[in-house]
Amino acid sequence: MERHRNSVTSKSKSYRMSYRSSLGAAASRLGLTPALTGRRLDTRRRAPKSHNITEKVNPEQLALLTKTEWQLSYVTPLYRFRHTQLKSYSGQLSAFIAAGKQQGLAVEVFDPQTAFRVSFSVVQGMTESDDDADTVLIQIHSKPLFARQDEPQKTVWSGLLTCVNANPEYLRSLPEYFICLPLFGSSGAEGLTALVKSWFQQSFDCCFGPLEISHTSLQWLMALWTNCHTESSIQHLKMIWTLPAVPPLQVTYTVNPEDAWELWSSVRKTRDKRGGEEEENCIDIEEVTSFMQGLKSHFYRHFKLDLSAGSLNQVSTALGSAKSSGRMKISNSRYMITTLALLTECALFKMPI
Amino acid sequence: MDDSTKLFLQRFMRRIPSYMLRTTLEKWGRLTAAQQKSIDFTQSKWALTEALLTICEENKLAMKHLIELEMIYIMDNPNQGMWYVLQLLDPEDDAHSVELMQFKEQFKSHLKELVRHVSIKIKNHTDQAVWIRIAWGDAFSRPNHLKPTFGVHYLQTPYVFVTNLTSKQKPLLSQAVVLSTRYQAIKDANLSGRKLTAIRDLLMRKYQQVFPTKYPSPLAENNQTISNPHIVKEQAEPAANRLHMACKAFGGGALPQLQSAVYKLKTKFRDDPNKTMTEREEPFRCVVKFESTNLLESLRHCASSGIASTPVTPLLSCIPLKGRNYFVITDNDSGPSSQTHQPQN
Numbered sequence: 234m235e236r237h238r239n240s241v242t243s244k245s246k247s248y249r250m251s252y253r254s255s256l257g258a259a260a261s262r263l264g265l266t267p268a269l270t271g272r273r274l275d276t277r278r279r280a281p282k283s284h285n286i287t288e289k290v291n292p293e294q295l296a297l298l299t300k301t302e303w304q305l306s307y308v309t310p311l312y313r314f315r316h317t318q319l320k321s322y323s324g325q326l327s328a329f330i331a332a333g334k335q336q337g338l339a340v341e342v343f344d345p346q347t348a349f350r351v352s353f354s355v356v357q358g359m360t361e362s363d364d365d366a367d368t369v370l371i372q373i374h375s376k377p378l379f380a381r382q383d384e385p386q387k388t389v390w391s392g393l394l395t396c397v398n399a400n401p402e403y404l405r406s407l408p409e410y411f412i413c414l415p416l417f418g419s420s421g422a423e424g425l426t427a428l429v430k431s432w433f434q435q436s437f438d439c440c441f442g443p444l445e446i447s448h449t450s451l452q453w454l455m456a457l458w459t460n461c462h463t464e465s466s467i468q469h470l471k472m473i474w475t476l477p478a479v480p481p482l483q484v485t486y487t488v489n490p491e492d493a494w495e496l497w498s499s500v501r502k503t504r505d506k507r508g509g510e511e512e513e514n515c516i517d518i519e520e521v522t523s524f525m526q527g528l529k530s531h532f533y534r535h536f537k538l539d540l541s542a543g544s545l546n547q548v549s550t551a552l553g554s555a556k557s558s559g560r561m562k563i564s565n566s567r568y569m570i571t572t573l574a575l576l577t578e579c580a581l582f583k584m585p586i
Numbered sequence: 587m588d589d590s591t592k593l594f595l596q597r598f599m600r601r602i603p604s605y606m607l608r609t610t611l612e613k614w615g616r617l618t619a620a621q622q623k624s625i626d627f628t629q630s631k632w633a634l635t636e637a638l639l640t641i642c643e644e645n646k647l648a649m650k651h652l653i654e655l656e657m658i659y660i661m662d663n664p665n666q667g668m669w670y671v672l673q674l675l676d677p678e679d680d681a682h683s684v685e686l687m688q689f690k691e692q693f694k695s696h697l698k699e700l701v702r703h704v705s706i707k708i709k710n711h712t713d714q715a716v717w718i719r720i721a722w723g724d725a726f727s728r729p730n731h732l733k734p735t736f737g738v739h740y741l742q743t744p745y746v747f748v749t750n751l752t753s754k755q756k757p758l759l760s761q762a763v764v765l766s767t768r769y770q771a772i773k774d775a776n777l778s779g780r781k782l783t784a785i786r787d788l789l790m791r792k793y794q795q796v797f798p799t800k801y802p803s804p805l806a807e808n809n810q811t812i813s814n815p816h817i818v819k820e821q822a823e824p825a826a827n828r829l830h831m832a833c834k835a836f837g838g839g840a841l842p843q844l845q846s847a848v849y850k851l852k853t854k855f856r857d858d859p860n861k862t863m864t865e866r867e868e869p870f871r872c873v874v875k876f877e878s879t880n881l882l883e884s885l886r887h888c889a890s891s892g893i894a895s896t897p898v899t900p901l902l903s904c905i906p907l908k909g910r911n912y913f914v915i916t917d918n919d920s921g922p923s924s925q926t927h928q929p930q931n
Contacts, residue, residue, distance in 0.1 A: 530857040537895040
């Protein structure tokens with residue numbers, strides 16, 4: 234353990250240095266400053282390709298991924314996390330949770346006498362590039378409180394560790410034995426989430442932190458989802474704003490999907506078709522902000538209320554929903570990869586290294 | 587007492603909060619003084635229910651007595667459930683001289699003609715309000731007392747407030763009300779809310795509407811933050827103007843507690859920088875819902891603090907002005923149109 238600690242500290246120092254050198258020092262949050270600072274959110278993105286991952290991914294796992302609302306966190310790279318050791322990790326986490334229960338933690342979820350089972354599984358078929366580590370799903374099964382004797386065990390807690398389309402330079406700059414799975418999602422009781430996180434922190438010397446979805450990311454999601462309307466109908470574009478009045482005023486602004494699509498198309502810049510398909514599929518941040526501005530102006534014209542005075546809390550369409558508190562639901566498996574890529578980027582961006 | 591009466595009492599006891607029970611029973615007046623004294627109100631609800639059941643059986647009380655009890659409770663606590671407002675139109679010549687007794691008799695007889703099995707109870711409340719409780723049955727079944735409709739009509743006004751009215755029952759109630767009040771038609775007033783007192787006050791302007799014009803400066807804040815005196819001086823007049831216009835639109839003082847307002851917009855998109863959308867013929871369809879614990883206060887605060895530009899847009903000031911909180915806005919008229927809306931039940 235001692236040796237492990239030392240090697241980690243020395244590795245983390247070299248890791249910090251190599252990371253900095255590969256991506257530039259100062260963090261710029263707005264993403265629009267010129268190229269000196271490297272570390273910023275992309276200002277251009279590829280339009281979401283619909284990936285038919287239903288064929289590549291195990292349907293049970295896919296169902297879990299699309300039906301759950303995940304509470305997101307970022308996690309720093311894991312030291313010596315091996316995808317081959319998942320069975321042993323299940324056992325270790327089980328023991329850790331059992332010890333926690335003995336101490337009286339997480340008793341509100343399932344009573345101390347009930348047996349529970351932890352399973353770690355790999356989700357094959359989600360990675361785009363070879364650099365990305367495979368996604369890992371964690372599930373805790375148990376009989377919930379007040380269940381009858383003959384009721385089968387249900388999943389009471391699920392967790393997700395993933396990395397989609399991370400910056401390859403960054404990945405290659407990581408020291409040996411570090412695995413990057415920066416996006417962590419949890420669904421279930423808070424007590425269990427805390428237990429799982431502390432086990433990870435102890436075993437892999439990593440740090441967790443909350444991942445709020447920023448206003449810019451919410452706008453990106455809005456635009457990216459609306460862009461998909463011709464392929465899969467978004468059914469509605471709903472935004473929830475909170476204005477700082479006394480008492481607070483909540484505004485739910487729902488736009489008809491066809492009209493949202495028309496507005497989106499009207500703000501897209503004409504592109505030079507000679508650039509090829511890749512060029513055509515790119516979306517610039519200016520288009521995203523024009524889209525949002527159009528929606529706000531239409532609102533202002535009617536109500537003389539400036540939505541910029543408030544904050545955007547939630548964006549949802551039939552393809553998924555995202556809340557600024559960091560809760561995310563991806564309802565359509567076709568766009569899962571692209572949405573997770575955006576969130577991976579947010580997680581990497583938010584990491585305090 | 588038969589089973590359905592017992593069930594009714596049990597349901598009622600589950601619903602009423604314990605602290606209200608004593609006063610409601612006293613107002614009901616069907617328990618003797620000794621019986622009232624004998625009830626230990628500190629018991630659990632279940633025990634209280636049993637005690638009350640025994641007493642009611644002793645007094646040989648029936649359903650018709652119990653529904654009085656329920657009505658007393660609802661009349662004292664009207665701010666629950668969802669209330670919708672209906673408005674009577676085109677009064678006949680004698681509409682204004684309809685008296686209480688006349689209305690009661692007429693309403694009962696008209697509704698009984700329309701619905702074979704129905705149980706109607708009418709009580710008048712203190713402030714010109716007539717409360718109506720209707721338990722609906724049909725040609726084959728007896729009235730269902732577990733899901734009664736409540737209606738409140740203020741004589742001398744064209745308004746009827748209803749709660750728990752299904753879409754099948756609505757035309758029947760409407761017909762009976764129209765005939766008994768001597769009007770010709772009835773429509774949705776497009777106003778709904780959880781608090782009966784709030785929507786009533788909003789509609790009948792029973793709150794301080796006009797802001798006293800002699801108010802010289804913005805209201806003093808409770809927490810005096812240290813602010814730059816130059817800014818304060820510069821902003822004093824615009825702030826006073828905003829406050830004045832906000833209060834002109836919504837009223838000064840305490841405002842009725844509305845929870846939400848919904849606007850269905852079907853207007854053309856107009857944002858001059860965006861030429862493509864401006865030239866588009868079709869409307870830009872969207873729905874905007876405003877929600878707050880006290881919507882009118884939030885909106886007034888938006889106007890006075892500058893979040894909303896003043897003068898307040900007619901779309902928002904329409905809420906207190908016309909007493910509505912559901913609007914369908916099209917390009918045809920400059921203000922909100924008065925299209926009808928079916929309240930969801």
